Amino acid sequence: MTQKDETIAVIGLGYVGLPLAILFSRYYTVIGYDQSKKRVAELNQFQDITNEVAPGALREVLELVGESNGKNGLTITDSSALIANCDVYIVAVPTPVDDKLLPDLSLLRQASHLIASVLKKGDLVIYESTVYPGCTEEEMIPILQQVAGLKVNEDFGVGYSPERVSPGDRSKQVENIVKVTSGSDLFFAQRVDGLYRSVIKAGTYLAPSIKIAEAAKVIENTQRDVNIAFMNELSKIFSALDIDLMEVLKAAQTKWNFLPFHPGLVGGHCIGVDPYYLIHKSRQVGYDPELIRSARNLNDGMSAYVANRMVSLMERKGIQIQGGSVLIVGASFKENTSDIRNSRVFDLMHHLSVYQLKVELYDPLVDRDEVRNLYGKACYSSQDQLQGYDGIIYAVPHLVFKGFDFARFLKTPSVLYDLHGFVTDSAVDETL
Secondary structure (H helix, E strand, O other): OOOOOOEEEEEOOOOOHHHHHHHHHOOOEEEEEOOOHHHHHHHHOOOOOOOOOOOOHHHHHHOOOOOOOOOOEEEEEOOHHHHOOOOEEEEOOOOOEOOOOOEOOHHHHHHHHHHHOOOOOOOEEEEOOOOOOOHHHHHHHHHHHHHHOOOEOOOEEEEEOOOOOOOOOOOOOHHHOOEEEOEOOHHHHHHHHHHHHOOOOOOEEEOOOHHHHHHHHHHHHHHHHHHHHHHHHHHHHHHHOOOOHHHHHHHHOOOOOOOOOOOOOOOOOOOOOHHHHHHHHHHHOOOOOHHHHHHHHHHHOHHHHHHHHHHHHHHHOOOOOOOOEEEEEOOOOOOOOOOOOOOOHHHHHHHHHHOOOEEEEEOOOOOHHHHHHHHOOOOEOOHHHOOOEEEEEEOOOOHHHOOOOHHHHEEEEEEEEEOOOOOOOOOOOEEO
């Protein structure tokens, strides 16, 4: 892998875009663009609040800029003027759902307008954001053509290469994950594939079309959603039967082809969102995806279920519910990440509050200001802030919690509810 002549712009420097920009900047000149001035300022001070890049990696590539020994390196900016002379534009912005659970493509459209304003002949635009099959060709290419006054495949090319990062898991770096690639025609598909193949150690898979690459991505997370929904339903069944699901799973996993999924709160920007994109597109063509929709409904209802179980456990021990106190341990959508987007923990807080319980939150990994701004909740980051509680729910199994004795913060009587089988403590009253 050697230094390359093309200049690449990465649009969006979040959990996906920043690691990608750093990887490419080791071999290419890269302009990292983000519309958030705060984010740009932090990154230029070598501070990444997502903690998705290894310490020193950001400083290393930023300091390559201007060195005489090569053209690679990363420049981070919020100025659209600096991306005007790039050859390749990679879009890595969020694609959430709105309050009606419909695809929200607003950030993707903004990015497309931005690129189209500087697009020139010979350029290549690649989308990494998760979308429904057909979105790139039906929604984004028309914006590029209309605003730029250019024609796809004649004047410029388009590719789609879906992100496959796993927030909080540094063992799965972007260069070590096989990259699915595609393009608007064979020429540009091969150009997209060659670009990623030049930096992805794990290799690439060239899909026959953009729609197939889009579909492959959206079903990856939908499959996980359906499988977790099955586990959540089993959790409800076996709880009613007074059977320990964790022990059931241990026994079942001795069979070679049993899939090792576990129950839990399903949130985040991928598994908790992507199925709605597929549901939306399915309905557009007249098909109601019952299984996918049912799985989504079941998983979305788990916060209320956990709250009800917690209250039932407290009542069995004679604990006064109204005015009682519960501590939730963990605020992010999954373990070992600071990402709180679409975290179902905050739904859980809401459902517990309905019972007039006093609910507090502890997570040293997340940004307390972000929690307050997004959800209007306080979040403790120090154990010194914790008091005595009538109940504790282990919601997110961060590794930093390993060995913590949260039971010492429990009153007598009290309830300890572990959603992940994370706590090896005889005081645990129930696991999910």
